[in-house]
Amino acid sequence: MLFNSYDFIFLFLPIALIGYQIAAAFNRKAVIAWLGLASLGFYAWWRPPFVLLLLLSIVINYCAAVLIARNVDKAARARFWMVGAIVVNLAVLGYFKYFFPVLNFWSAALGFQAHWSDVILPLGISFFTFTQIAYLVDLQQGTAQLEGPFSYLLFVSFFPHLIAGPILHHREMMPQFRDDDRRGLVWSDVAVGLSWFIMGLGKKVILADHFAPTVNALYSVSGPLPAVMAWRAVLGYALQLYFDFSGYSDMALGLARMFSIDFPLNFSSPYKATNVIDFWQRWHITLTRYITSYVFSPVQLWIGRRRLAKSKKISRKAMSTPEGFASMVAFPMLFTMGIAGIWHGAGLQYVAFGVLHGVYLTVNHAWRLLRPKPAPKSSAQGPAAGRLRRNATTVGCVLLTFLCVLIAQVFFRSDSCHQAVSVLAGLVGFHGLGLRTGLPGESSGEAAHQFARMAVAFAIVWFLPNTQQILARFKPALERTPWDTEHGNRFLLWSPNIRWALVLSAVFLGALVGLKDPSTFLYFQF
């Protein structure tokens, strides 16, 4: 079921809220059971048989968790069950997500005619697989405790995060499930959650879906794109992806909040990032956290131990040498981002996307480690000049970061590396400027209108506060970010008053009208 569908908004959500309120009259277990049941119903709505796969995954992993917990004193046994469960999880994920694409890739590469149809990818399989793997790893390492089966089921399947994240961590969720102080609907949470959901719905339906047809048409053009069309495609997709994922994240966090559950923040104005490290702390934040904890850090730790065994240093100073930097930063970073690329899909373009970001991050870390220290401020420079210089530097950094992100997104969006390279060549004018070229059937001013609409959208992206900043008074997410406090305009701070009710009502109506042909979220495919 899609969040942006009439079925969800007018049927599922009201039933889930009413059922939650009724269950709250009984006890905490009833609430957890109801939310778990509703979440399974939510998943089954898409394709009922696949809920069996989800349930099977939960049952197998929970059994593994029980076995690990029972053997936590016997490290080898606990490790055996953990590794076994991870292998099963990855095998299932590999079958559904990678097996046939890889088979077809090699079939084509080796010149065979055979082509196998892809199997249907179960929605959210990556998300519920990785959530469970993290739990098992932490359980084996003694940093998690065994939960009851219904709490575990809800932790994995809670519908606001089930399909496309955020990737939850048990340490954040389980205490909330255990909290028995207050149950039932809380008006402050319903008001904040509903408002956040509507803001996200507006981003998705009114903004992201608006750019989708043109972007799809441009990326479907057979043959090279001239510069103007290539820029339209690339900038349009940057906006589509931004508002799509941002809208989804807002909806997911808002929905959870309606049930008085806080999710971790997943999206925080990434295009305002001043460098690529900053970008990944704002874009798909929970994925960054996940791959840092469960891929990057273990690899870095393993390398550190190997270096120590060889009597090599692992200090910051050692990291600043070319050899130390290559082994302790560059290799783990490229490896991790390569994995992150593959996580996004089976295709060389996704690997290229990941590796490209790995290179960006490596360069960024190298710059931080190796750059010369800034010169002391000149006394001749006044405060105004200094501020101007700082602002200009910030704008330059934001634009440079955005350009790097744009280039990687071309690989992310393209059907193949070949197409990505062609689009990139188009961006720099290899296929001509194409000032008068447009899509077939497009009126002459359409391209200009499209650029104007993109300018408005970029103004929203860069100059307006994001939704968690607007809702900052009510601490909408689990944690505050450093950027939450940047918001200074009190006029744009959300308050439960008539003005905001009118504004969000208009957004809600606009979105409801646009819902007649609901589209999926881009991150659903991952």
Added chain:
Amino acid sequence: MAAASSTSVLDSADSPEQLRRYVFWLLAFTATIWLLPFIFVRLPGFLRWSGSNYGSMLEYSFASSNANADVVIFGDSSALFGIDPLQMSAKLGLKTINLPNTMSSLPVTDDMALRQYLAHSAPPRLIVFYFAPWNLNFSNIDDPDKLFDVSPPPCAFSICPTSSKGRVCADGPALTFLPRIPELACRVNGHRDIEARDGHGLAGQGRHHGAGDDADLLVAGIHGIAHVGGALPSTSSRRS
């Protein structure tokens, strides 16, 4: 379950009453404005006041129940302007009805008119789905001649497990619309076939929206045919 709420209440000076009122007004505004048009269009004389040239025609789709036609045409304005049910009735010798829709009305009403008709009429022998080649998608007018040149045609969904042909083929945004048809057709009867057409003929017709004047009788380029039962004359032989 209230880790969030305790913090939010602390952060906020707003009373629960104020928050409750806010939620009420938000939903009330939305519901009122959302429902107003539905009330408005039900007012007597709306069709006359609205100034729409299409209102009466679209209304006809919903008011033509119990026509008990043998052939039902359902499509966008290409069908509306391109098919004359009187001519078709005369040439086929079968009672034909055209349920008018337009490209703008279909995304709103979906297949409601067809469902309404079938719920209150005898099952037709043939349902013709007749859509312009851009398939309700304006950005899809790249090359009309190639629009349906998809080999094999993308099969969208299963129809009936018992059906001999079993699948209907459609492409483009029509996919969002057509999947509703099978269940509806299954309700009409237990033994109908679905036949896929590639629509090459329609590609040419679609260049000129109002091709009715010089169009063939109709059947060139129909999008898909739900053959509901009983023997029908061959469609191809009926092209003039």
